[in-house]
Amino acid sequence: MSQVKILKGNxxxxxxxxEFQVFEGGYIVVEGTRVKSVSQTLDKQYDSSLVEDYGDxxxxxxxVDAHIHAPQFENTGIGLDKELLPWLEMYTFPEEAKFLDTxxxxxxxxxxxxxxxxxxxxxxxxxxxxxxxxxERLIELFKKSGLGAYVGKVNMDxxxxxxxxxxxxxxxxxxxxxxxxxxxxxLVKFIITPRFVPTCTPELMEGLGELAEKYDVPVQxxxxxxxxxxxxxxxxxxxxxxxxxxYNRHKMFGHKPTIMAHCVHNDEEEIELIKENxxxxxHCPTSNLNLSSGLAPIRKYMNKGIDVGIGTDVSxxxxxxxxxxxxxxxxxxxxxxxxxxxxxxMLSTSEAFYLATKGGGKFFxxxxxxxxxxxxxxxxxxDSFLKGEAERSIEERxxxxxxxxxxxxxxxxxxxxxxISKPQF
Amino acid sequence: MSQVKILKGNxxxxxxxxEFQVFEGGYIVVEGTRVKSVSQTLDKQYDSSLVEDYGDxxxxxxxVDAHIHAPQFENTGIGLDKELLPWLEMYTFPEEAKFLDTxxxxxxxxxxxxxxxxxxxxxxxxxxxxxxxxxERLIELFKKSGLGAYVGKVNMDxxxxxxxxxxxxxxxxxxxxxxxxxxxxxLVKFIITPRFVPTCTPELMEGLGELAEKYDVPVQxxxxxxxxxxxxxxxxxxxxxxxxxxYNRHKMFGHKPTIMAHCVHNDEEEIELIKENxxxxxHCPTSNLNLSSGLAPIRKYMNKGIDVGIGTDVSxxxxxxxxxxxxxxxxxxxxxxxxxxxxxxMLSTSEAFYLATKGGGKFFxxxxxxxxxxxxxxxxxxDSFLKGEAERSIEERxxxxxxxxxxxxxxxxxxxxxxISKPQF
Numbered sequence: 001m002s003q004v005k006i007l008k009g010n011x012x013x014x015x016x017x018x019e020f021q022v023f024e025g026g027y028i029v030v031e032g033t034r035v036k037s038v039s040q041t042l043d044k045q046y047d048s049s050l051v052e053d054y055g056d057x058x059x060x061x062x063x064v065d066a067h068i069h070a071p072q073f074e075n076t077g078i079g080l081d082k083e084l085l086p087w088l089e090m091y092t093f094p095e096e097a098k099f100l101d102t103x104x105x106x107x108x109x110x111x112x113x114x115x116x117x118x119x120x121x122x123x124x125x126x127x128x129x130x131x132x133x134x135x136e137r138l139i140e141l142f143k144k145s146g147l148g149a150y151v152g153k154v155n156m157d158x159x160x161x162x163x164x165x166x167x168x169x170x171x172x173x174x175x176x177x178x179x180x181x182x183x184x185x186x187l188v189k190f191i192i193t194p195r196f197v198p199t200c201t202p203e204l205m206e207g208l209g210e211l212a213e214k215y216d217v218p219v220q221x222x223x224x225x226x227x228x229x230x231x232x233x234x235x236x237x238x239x240x241x242x243x244x245x246x247y248n249r250h251k252m253f254g255h256k257p258t259i260m261a262h263c264v265h266n267d268e269e270e271i272e273l274i275k276e277n278x279x280x281x282x283h284c285p286t287s288n289l290n291l292s293s294g295l296a297p298i299r300k301y302m303n304k305g306i307d308v309g310i311g312t313d314v315s316x317x318x319x320x321x322x323x324x325x326x327x328x329x330x331x332x333x334x335x336x337x338x339x340x341x342x343x344x345x346m347l348s349t350s351e352a353f354y355l356a357t358k359g360g361g362k363f364f365x366x367x368x369x370x371x372x373x374x375x376x377x378x379x380x381x382x383d384s385f386l387k388g389e390a391e392r393s394i395e396e397r398x399x400x401x402x403x404x405x406x407x408x409x410x411x412x413x414x415x416x417x418x419x420i421s422k423p424q425f
Numbered sequence: 426m427s428q429v430k431i432l433k434g435n436x437x438x439x440x441x442x443x444e445f446q447v448f449e450g451g452y453i454v455v456e457g458t459r460v461k462s463v464s465q466t467l468d469k470q471y472d473s474s475l476v477e478d479y480g481d482x483x484x485x486x487x488x489v490d491a492h493i494h495a496p497q498f499e500n501t502g503i504g505l506d507k508e509l510l511p512w513l514e515m516y517t518f519p520e521e522a523k524f525l526d527t528x529x530x531x532x533x534x535x536x537x538x539x540x541x542x543x544x545x546x547x548x549x550x551x552x553x554x555x556x557x558x559x560x561e562r563l564i565e566l567f568k569k570s571g572l573g574a575y576v577g578k579v580n581m582d583x584x585x586x587x588x589x590x591x592x593x594x595x596x597x598x599x600x601x602x603x604x605x606x607x608x609x610x611x612l613v614k615f616i617i618t619p620r621f622v623p624t625c626t627p628e629l630m631e632g633l634g635e636l637a638e639k640y641d642v643p644v645q646x647x648x649x650x651x652x653x654x655x656x657x658x659x660x661x662x663x664x665x666x667x668x669x670x671x672y673n674r675h676k677m678f679g680h681k682p683t684i685m686a687h688c689v690h691n692d693e694e695e696i697e698l699i700k701e702n703x704x705x706x707x708h709c710p711t712s713n714l715n716l717s718s719g720l721a722p723i724r725k726y727m728n729k730g731i732d733v734g735i736g737t738d739v740s741x742x743x744x745x746x747x748x749x750x751x752x753x754x755x756x757x758x759x760x761x762x763x764x765x766x767x768x769x770x771m772l773s774t775s776e777a778f779y780l781a782t783k784g785g786g787k788f789f790x791x792x793x794x795x796x797x798x799x800x801x802x803x804x805x806x807x808d809s810f811l812k813g814e815a816e817r818s819i820e821e822r823x824x825x826x827x828x829x830x831x832x833x834x835x836x837x838x839x840x841x842x843x844x845i846s847k848p849q850f
Binding site: 073074076077078080081095104107108289290292294295318319327330331334335337338339340346348349386388389390392396399400401402403404 | 499
């Protein structure tokens with residue numbers, strides 16, 4: 001039998017989006033890397049076992065950031081009076097070009113990962129830059145940290161500034177080498193990452209699709225974030241029915257596990273393709289508000305059974321806080337209801353929390369819940385600074401932590417059963 | 426000559442919404458309570474004067490919270506999966522009822538004011554509850570703190586729960602007594618505060634309008650926050666053309682300085698009345714997103730020359746942070762552009778900052794700017810924790826502080842020339 005760890009505290013998580021599972025003063029039994037059981041009282045067989053008692057604190061699943069750009073760390077909080085395309089040109093591309101310098105990459109990526117750790121993000125799906133060496137550094141730093149991640153070297157061989165363009169050949173060769181080195185892994189793995197259709201020639205996409213197939217590697221990219229971008233894709237690919245079809249033609253749309261960021265303005269046919277091909281949606285609410293992208297139809301995706309996670313999209317999103325992204329996701333769902341389609345689109349707190357944990361966690365396998373068999377990714381939350389005079393239920397305390405908690409509220413993090421201390425890079 | 430104080434630092438503020446005024450390593454000369462001059466170099470007459478040198482820190486105007494409910498302090502961060510009217514009934518009214526207990530009021534209001542202080546809100550326009558004694562405590566605590574505020578006892582003599590309803594007579598008498606006691610003041614003053622039309626009988630509104638006239642006291646209330654509320658007002662007042670007309674008929678719509686929170690769904694005729702009567706709008710972006718209220722047409726108000734401030738609207742808004750409200754105001758303006766009326770509605774960072782300082786500050790007189798003659802309300806911001814590897818302009822540093830600064834970034838606060846230390850209640 002693997003080593004057993006038992007934690008006691010106010011356990012709260014979402015098995016389904018509709019409601020919270022609450023075990024006030026309950027127990028989680030962890031065997032090795034996974035949850036064995038969660039219960040209100042402890043089974044007799046553990047009578048003599050050591051219990052880590054977190055008293056009145058909350059124990060929740062670790063957050064899963066389904067879409068984030070590591071090299072944009074330095075740009076958090078600026079440039080947000082721009083739309084997507086000018087923002088890329090003025091702020092993002094010049095910053096990403098700096099990652100040719102591997103020492104710079106090492107410094108920034110160290111701070112990036114520490115920031116994820118601080119905010120309680122235990123897994124993330126990450127874009128690097130097009131630079132192979134910098135991407136290796138990022139992967140190595142993630143491995144050292146103990147946090148879980150998919151990391152992708154970005155591919156871009158057209159429509160990019162000269163200082164941030166690679167040849168098709170280099171792009172494919174570097175990607176293949178990274179797959180060979182990091183395609184298999186336990187907590188940190190490589191993911192194929194065409195930046196988005198406008199920056200990838202059909203030849204490059206073709207080659208990437210083949211690599212995904214050959215090595216059985218997942219794929220991430222961007223889809224239908226912004227009207228200007230969609231129009232650009234339409235002009236670049238008149239042969240395709242829609243934006244998603246371009247990826248689909250190159251076997252990068254669910255042929256291997258695929259996650260597409262944004263999906264704000266997909267048409268009905270595209271949404272059907274997302275569903276049929278089991279493509280994940282990474283909803284990036286703060287980014288969509290900041291870059292004037294729009295209100296994504298999340299309720300519609302959920303009703304259709306499409307898998308949805310939540311991404312911070314730093315630095316289109318200005319915050320690493322998944323809490324703030326949950327809040328923005330709820331807010332967006334309400335505005336969608338009022339201004340787009342009054343079909344009960346509002347997300348409840350439990351639904352948005354589900355997306356930020358189990359929803360995105362599904363891309364990693366059994367992650368984001370405390371059900372038996374799930375990898376034990378968890379946060380211990382000390383919300384005592386929020387304690388007022390009123391008696392609050394565990395669910396209300398979680399809601400207050402989401403809305404007004406701070407990163408210092410995260411007292412401990414666990415990934416796959418192991419406590420993760422602050423990265424020492 | 427009054428006492429002169431000179432501050433040196435990276436001074437940034439908005440004289441007009443369109444652009445920031447920046448004095449990198451500049452000087453502010455304060456004489457008594459007001460700004461005498463702001464300049465890049467110090468006039469020779471001050472050669473022998475002592476200079477408070479804040480080095481590389483930012484010096485910005487203090488924030489003005491144009492709309493906030495002090496008794497809802499304990500409810501921040503919960504109940505936000507509700508719309509306005511159910512939220513009032515389930516969360517807000519039961520909490521406000523507790524303020525019959527003046528000791529409770531004293532405890533909560535102490536924490537409330539400390540929270541304003543922490544976030545760098547130097548002036549605020551505040552709703553209390555209907556309780557006279559609790560309101561007096563709030564006013565006294567504000568006076569003790571040194572922060573500036575308008576504080577209003579809420580009036581509600583109909584359509585309220587039995588535990589939170591007063592008679593018309595009591596309501597008017599208590600209001601008049603508070604005006605007599607606190608109508609005149611330097612930094613803290615009384616403001617007439619009908620909660621909103623649904624909770625005030627015509628008799629009460631009539632009487633409040635007369636008190637405003639008799640004692641020359643300003644007025645605040647809510648206007649057109651939510652569709653359900655607007656419909657309710659229409660049913661209650663078929664004689665009135667619109668919501669604003671109800672206040673106007675009772676001489677509480679700009680007859681004395683008036684500020685109306687929300688103004689999300691006003692019709693064109695109402696907007697004209699707001700403009701003609703010089704009524705201020707308190708835009709509450711986080712609250713409007715949380716309570717499914719909607720996207721207020723702020724650009725339209727600004728284009729018409731209507732005065733607009735920004736309010737946190739705690740606890741419909743979940744945060745005391747005016748920074749977060751500035752971010753939400755910009756986000757809302759972008760969604761307005763996309764989903765309501767594509768007329769260049771986007772607010773720039775300088776425009777939203779203006780609203781959060783000089784825009785709301787105008788309700789207090791010359792407040793919210795560093796132009797000569799303005800009361801010296803200021804924050805010294807230590808943004809060193811945001812320092813990365815890139816060189817940033819002062820304007821970019823301010824933008825980063827707004828988007829990702831924390832309350833601990835506020836190092837010092839000044840109100841009307843005086844440094845305000847943490848309240849010791």
